[in-house]
Amino acid sequence: MALLEVKGLKTYFETQEGEVHAVDGVDFSLGEGESLGLAGESGCGKTTAALSIMRLLPYNGRIVDGSIRYMGYDLTGMPENQIRGIRWRHISIIFQGAMNALNPVKRVGGQIAEPIILHEKVDSEAAQKRVGDLLELVGIHRDRARDYPHEFSGGMRQRVMIAMALACNPRIVIADEPVTALDVMIQGQILDLLERLKRELGLSMILISHDLSVMAETCDSMAIMYAGKIVESGGVRDVFKRANHPYTKDLIAAFPDIEGEQRLPAFIPGLLPSLVDPPAGCRFHPRCKFARPECETTDPALETVGDGHRSACHINRWMEEGTWTSSREGGPP
Numbered sequence: 001m002a003l004l005e006v007k008g009l010k011t012y013f014e015t016q017e018g019e020v021h022a023v024d025g026v027d028f029s030l031g032e033g034e035s036l037g038l039a040g041e042s043g044c045g046k047t048t049a050a051l052s053i054m055r056l057l058p059y060n061g062r063i064v065d066g067s068i069r070y071m072g073y074d075l076t077g078m079p080e081n082q083i084r085g086i087r088w089r090h091i092s093i094i095f096q097g098a099m100n101a102l103n104p105v106k107r108v109g110g111q112i113a114e115p116i117i118l119h120e121k122v123d124s125e126a127a128q129k130r131v132g133d134l135l136e137l138v139g140i141h142r143d144r145a146r147d148y149p150h151e152f153s154g155g156m157r158q159r160v161m162i163a164m165a166l167a168c169n170p171r172i173v174i175a176d177e178p179v180t181a182l183d184v185m186i187q188g189q190i191l192d193l194l195e196r197l198k199r200e201l202g203l204s205m206i207l208i209s210h211d212l213s214v215m216a217e218t219c220d221s222m223a224i225m226y227a228g229k230i231v232e233s234g235g236v237r238d239v240f241k242r243a244n245h246p247y248t249k250d251l252i253a254a255f256p257d258i259e260g261e262q263r264l265p266a267f268i269p270g271l272l273p274s275l276v277d278p279p280a281g282c283r284f285h286p287r288c289k290f291a292r293p294e295c296e297t298t299d300p301a302l303e304t305v306g307d308g309h310r311s312a313c314h315i316n317r318w319m320e321e322g323t324w325t326s327s328r329e330g331g332p333p
């Protein structure tokens with residue numbers, strides 16, 4: 001049994017413009033000690049999926065369908081007092097941009113101690129000892145618990161946020177864009193730290209990023225999201241080496257390849273569609289250079305294209321039927 005299993009998840013937001021279908025039927029699972037990457041452009045539903053798991057949606061958001069099972073227990077209908085026992089102690093999150101969210105007038109040690117005192121019911125002395133241990137775990141001297149956030153660099157503040165996420169010994173950590181605001185050297189150090197913590201503490205991890213190179217370094221498997229749906233998923237190597245979906249290929253081409261041939265990153269023409277009134281059929285069709293009329297009416301299902309590798313694109317069926325000629329049409333594979 002997977003540690004976390006998300007099935008058919010739909011999370012919508014009520015807005016003045018209408019109902020936003022931010023996550024619209026998403027399946028994924030996470031095993032013990034595994035790391036899963038959720039990738040895609042900003043606004044494709046990655047963070048909403050994470051907030052749904054944490055049951056921390058804003059007031060206008062709600063889970064309308066599907067299940068989120070943690071150790072077999074469905075979190076979607078769990079009462080708030082029970083969810084509080086899961087949040088931070090079993091599943092914790094490093095919020096996007098959180099390193100700027102530390103309280104500037106409180107010492108970092110006190111901020112890390114808060115969830116420990118609240119959830120672990122320990123006294124202040126035991127909490128301070130744990131704070132020191134956590135700081136050392138993330139590579140900060142324990143004496144720096146007395147310092148204020150402005151006395152830390154951006155990378156060090158992110159280490160503090162990671163220490164806070166680990167405060168109650170969770171089994172799953174969700175890291176939402178953990179290195180986005182950092183320079184490249186520091187990004188590498190933070191990703192190495194997450195990788196080491198995952199290994200040493202036996203953590204399971206969901207890493208959310210728009211940057212696929214982050215996934216390549218840290219994840220076992222990945223799912224590519226587009227406009228609220230998963231369009232491709234599989235082992236990291238398979239998705240990178242044998243990308244199947246045109247959107248995944250465009251996303252990979254949009255990042256510089258530091259190991260392969262020198263080329264300029266490509267850009268993906270067009271914009272993400274409105275999730276109030278998403279396009280019928282394949283949601284990627286207005287931007288897809290391979291779209292045929294069928295793509296405008298029929299939503300392709302996720303189909304197996306390799307060992308544990310799935311993709312949602314009609315081209316795979318057209319190829320089986322012999323109606324797709326890649327040499328003529330210039331497309332995949």
Ligand code: SF4
Nearest residue numbers: 282285288295313314
């Ligand atoms: Fe493009 Fe059609 Fe495949 Fe969608 S189903 S990705 S529009 S070819």
